[in-house]
Amino acid sequence: MDPTLAVQRASSPEEANFYHDFDRFAANLLAPKFYVKLASRYQFSDQYNDMWNESWAEYDAFEERRVALGAHRLDFQEPLEEWRRADDKLRREYSPNQVGIFGKVPLYYALHLYIVETSKEDLQVDRLYSWKMAMRDWNRFRELYGSSAKFRAKLSPIQKTSFGILDDWWNSRYSPKSDIDAFLASVEELCPRASITPPTSSDFFHEWTSHSHYHTACLELFFREFHAMEWEPHIPRPKLLNLMACRRDAARHAIHMRFSWATYRSLVPRAPPNENDSVLPAYVQPVREMDGWKNNIFFQEPPMGDISRDAYTLMLDVATDPPRYLWDVKAKQTVRTSDFTKCPDYVCVSHTWGRWTCRPPKLVRVPNVPWEIKANTLYDVLDVPEMLLGLKEDYIWLDLFCLPQNDSPEHHAEVANQTAIFRRSKACVAWLNDVEEWKVTTAALDYIGLRYLQNSCNHPDLEVSDEIRQETHQRASAQPELVKPGTSVEPSSWFSSLWTLQETVLCPNLQLCTRTMETLCDGAATPVSLSTLLTLVDLPKIPSGVRTKQLIRMGATSGRQTPDACLALSRLSYKTQLGWVLSQLTPIDVMINANLRVCKRSRAVAIMSALDVVDWYKERKPDKDGKVSSTGHDDDVLVLETYPLSFIREAASKFGSSFYSALTDVNAYRMERFDTLTGFGDYQVGSMMPFTKNHGWVSSVYAAAPVSQLRRRDHEAVAGWVIQGNAGVRIRYAGILASSEDPLKNEEDPIKALVTTIGREREEGRERGRMMLKKDPDADLRSKLRELAGKKSVYYAVVMSDDFGLQFGLLLQTAKIRLPTPGIKRHLCKVGIFWTQSRMDTVPSTKVNWVVA
Incomplete structure (x- = not known):
């Protein structure tokens, strides 16, 4: 009821006074001033909790009075209580410490934690004067980063990369200096002003001149890294998700701007001079969540050119073994490193x-x-020593000359040491012996660089004439050298090898070389790594509302078709899926990509070092002749004719729940074929495996679930799941969140979730039809399970991991049995995944007797 009307209809003065008092209290509670005070200064901190709880205790007292008086509920109560419920729900994520996520927190927060830990100094956090605090912390961070090895060692590769992006931007190393000058002039005016809202670009008094999206991306990154309004340590998940997305976006634009800047300076000889042109920094690396490698020192490498690389290199030298042999390029001989x-x-x-x-x-x-x-048949091995002179290096590691070509224990030890061999190297090159030159590929990249500037930046010093654009377009209209002659989509042979995938993962910054060792470079003669190349061929999108020209993806633009070479490079990235792998660099994505690759001998040995799954191999013993087979023993059980069982079990143990997160087309096909049976028996289905029997460019394995898990904690039951030789997974305990047979009364407490399943789109003339991923972004999990199950099946939602209370898991399907026997073994198939949209307590383990085929 409306409060005014309630006063008029009150049956007694006491009731009327109550309505007056309650209305005044609620007006104060809902007032913007109260909310701003909480949000701007205390958001979900201990002070916030005290003020919040005191206010609601007073509200509860009013509600008790209302019930005692028999008074009407007032109109404002429902929205007020909804606000309370929403706030309480969000505070379930409250985190008093940063265990497990320190390597992802904003730079200013990492700085504060370090200073408190080392000097006990408490840097004041004044959220109302956040710009003043941001500049103080930025300057302190820069000073410490340059002077303290201990501080640098505390930071993760992600945080170092983010700082490198901001440092390049701050010093205008590959962008017009006028933009940062305008930013600094605005901040100087903002520092003495109080603010109760997060920053936006509209806050600035001085407008930047280039309207560059690179500048916009770096500006937002600075907000999120150093402006206190953009970080709340007590509710880290949503803030960290936004920060990680911002870091990835800024890194992509930094790579594009760095390349485009070099391209422009090389193609426009009369370009205005810039003091930084001769010392362009190394390309930044993509921002990757490296949780899958957190216990592996090889994957904690600092960014290229970072001041902390010397300490990292020294640590590797001490902690790992060098290769046994190297090739002396000038002497043209194999030498022992022990000498x-x-x-x-x-x-x-x-x-x-x-x-x-x-x-x-x-x-x-x-x-x-x-x-x-x-x-x-590719080349004459006797010509290789002469070819290697083209690299202009003193020592090289090349398997032909540095890895004993037999099954001796020495060969076995060196194969097991591949990670250290590649990670200890000062650089890695991909020798593409079927590529003769870079003429067309360079032209295609030049076109992409100019196009990025044209579509994302508007600055008088970066204008490109029509003549230069037309000439670059013409040069890029042939087929690039990375695509085999006579084909439109088949890449160089190097891209189809499983061994080279492993080497790519071990050295994602590897350089590309022709048959004669000519390196692919940018306009400033800086080598363009494979990771940089694949970032460049995928132009980033411009979000709506950004004041830049619209960035057009690979397609027609300005009446002119995109050159053939650019389209071919884009297709190469899509076909090999290397762009995705190198941007994510997770163990499970690497293992899924391995399905696309060809390997003549043991597939496990060819990829094991990239996955850090080598214990099974090291445990092998020499035979009676002193040899250790690099392809496995004759009695090895090959799961789905692909990997030894010992290799798969070690991978599952190290990857945890993510090992089971991929989807394949067998998930749908097998259940359609067998849904009337009681199970699968020993039939090799492999619905839980991230690989199949078939290998090659057309893979039936889809990518792993693309969900960001900032602090993943596997459900306790997952560690007890056992993979069998027939690709089935034996499950004795499972965290069952819901099933299609749950009582209907549970509908009163719905579980909202994003549900993804694999379905089939029927096509005329095709028995199996076309496989499709079907997504329901806001499903009621129990209702969805019943819908999927129909009358013949039973569906289970099984939790695999928890991330700040959000549950991620699998959908398992089995045939419905009319008279089920308690405890009978049930055969199931994985048919989908789910991700809850609200936080909840972890479900307990339930004893089951399952085999997931």
Whole structure:
């Protein structure tokens, strides 16, 4: 009831006074001033809790009076109580410490924690004067980063990359200086002013001149890293998700702007001079969540060019073994590293040749190499020493000359040490022996660089004439060298090898070289790594509302078609899926990508170092002749004819729940085929495996669930799941969140979730139809399970992990049995995944007797 009307209809003075008092209290509680005081200064802190609880205690007292008087409920009560429920729900994420997420927190917060830990100094946090505090912390961070190795060691690679992006932007190393000057002039006026809202670009008094989206992305990154209004340590998940997305976006634009700047300066000789042109910094790395490698020192590498790389290199030298052999380029001989006081710096060479060995095998004796080498049809092995001179390096690690070509214990040990060998190298190059030059590929990248400037920046010093654009377009209208001649989509052979995938993961910044060792470079003669190349061919999107020209993706623009070379490079990235792998670099994404690759011998050995799954291999013993098979013993059980069971079990143990997060087309096809049966028996389905029997460019394995889990905690039951030789997973305990057979009364407490299943779109003339991912972003989980189950099946939602109270898990399907026997073994199939949209307590383990086929 309306409060005014309630007063008029009150049956007694006491009731009328109550309505007056209650209305005044509610008006104060709902007043913007009260909310702003909480949100701007105390958001979900201990002070917030005290003020919040005191206010609601008073509200509860009023509600007790209302009930005692028999008074009407007032109109404002429902929205007020909804606000209370929403706030209480959000505060379930309250986190008094940053265990597990310190490597992702904003830079200013990392600075505060470090200073408190080392000097006990407490840096004041004044959220009302956040710009003043932001500038103080930024300057303190920069000073500490340059002077304190201990402080740098505390920071994660993600945080170091973010600082590098901001440092390049702050010093205008590859952007017009006028933009940062306008920003600083505005901040100088903002510092003495109080503010109760998060910052926006409209706050600035001085407008930047280029309207560059690179500048906009870096500006937002600065907000989120150093402006206190943009971070709340007590509710980290939504803030961290936004921060991580901002870091990824800024990194992409920094890579594009850095490349475009070099391209522009090389193509426009009369460009205004810039004091930083001769010392362009290294390209930044994509921002990756490296939780899958958090216990692996090899994947904690600082960004290229970072001041902390020397300490990291020294740590690797102490903690790992060097390669046993190197190739002395000038002396043209294989040398033992044990003959040196210290292992010399070297460059690793990644290449592919195994599929092209001569038939019948032909062994070649290369001078000064202590073993014979198999000849191949791609190149003459005797010519390689001369080719390697083109790298202009003193020492090189190349498997043909540095890895014993037999199954000796020495060979076995070196194969197991591949991670250290590649990670200890000062650089890595991909030797594409079927590529002769970079003429067209360079032209395509030049076009992409100019197009990025044209579509995302408007500055008088970066204008490009029509003549230069037309000439660049013409040069890029042929087929790029990375695509095999005579084909439109088949990439160079190097991209199809499983071994080179492993080497790419171990060295994502590897450089690309032609047959004669010519390196792919940008306009400033800086090598363009594979990771940078794949970032460049995927132009970033411009969000709506940003004051820049609209960024157009690969397609027609301004009446002119995108050059063929640019389209071919984009198709290469899509076909190989390397762009996705190198942007994410998670173990499960690497394992899924391995399905696309070809391997002549053991697939497990070819990819194990990239996954850090090597214990199974190290445990192998020599046979009676002293040899250790690199392909596995004859009695190995190959799961789905692909990997040894020991390898798969170790991978599942190390990856945890993410190992089971991929979807394949068998998830739908097998259940459609067998949904009337009681189970699968020993039939190899593999619905829980991130790989299949078939390997090649057309893979039936989809990517792992694309959900960001900032602090993933696996459900206790997952560690007890056991993979069997037939690709089934034996499950004795499971965290069952819901099932299609739950009582209807549970509908009163719905579970909102994003549900993804694999379905089939029927096509005329095709028995199996076309596989499709079906997503329901706001499903009631129990209702959805009943809908999917129909009359023949039973569906279960099984939790695999928790992230700040949000539950991620699998959808499992089994056939419905009319008279089920308690405890009978049930055969199931994975058919989807789910991700709850609201926070809840972790479900307990339930004893089951399942095999998921």
